[in-house]
Amino acid sequence: MVRTIKTLLALAALAFTFGTSVYAQDSMKHEDKAKTLETGSFHGKVHSTSGRATIYQETDGKLVLRLTNFKTSNGPDVHVILIAAKDADDNANFLKSSTERVELGSLKGNEGDQNYDIPSGTDLSKFQTVSIYCERFNANFGAAPLEKF
């Protein structure tokens, strides 16, 4: 009897140690046309920058960065770039440091929703942050660290 109890206790302990996992797999409630890969919020106090940056992948594999609810200060020669960093401080200077970057184009507007094509072959596991970057003064207006959606 004692032995049975011991065995049962041991089994219970084993079950507790290894734990059990319940895996759920609900699908999206629609057929996915384009996948949302990553998203993040902008921060930037010196040139107050806010909004969201999201990277989508179309069914043909093309990557697009979309800015939504976006607002930054207007300025000369402002660009949208991806940088090989986890995040960027206000006014971080990328030209003096050797931060690798991918150019996505001139900022289309300092307010509103906008899309930018990402060159094919861009390694998103390396380029993890979107930066609104003033080329003329090498100033980071705002940055959005991206996380998996």
Added chain:
Amino acid sequence: MNAHVGSWLSGRKWILVAVGLPILVSAWWAFRPEKLWTNQKVSEPSPFASSTDPQPLDTGRLEGKAHQTSGRATIYRTPDRKQYLRLTDFSTSNGPDVHVVLAPSDDKNLSQEIVTGLDSIELGSLKGNQGDQNYDLPASVDLQKYNAAVIYCERFHAVFGVARLEQF
């Protein structure tokens, strides 16, 4: 004498203009001061917008509290105005009587692991401690107020994980 002074002055003015104007122009080009007062607003449509797809409203990453919890919580709205919470990339520890609830993110209880009384909206029992899962929201939830998704163990009043939701 007068004529001489006049021509000397006008010569100097000419130099001032010749030197000053390019400086002014290049200073304007470099700083574009008028941009301080002007805005350039764009409104491009989403390249994938489809009125038949659920639209993400709010999203946030889950942070572990009493137990290691990770993943993303996103609230979607379907075209017929129904709302649901979707967990993706999700993992927490298994436990007894674990629920998914919405709570105000500024609730002081959420900074603790064990809570005394959480002002919350029940979304249902946790379907699985791993994997993608959807939870329907009751109609007319105030998402401005209840802006955090919480993985909550009712039995021990333990907050497994919290996701503070921000506008998508």
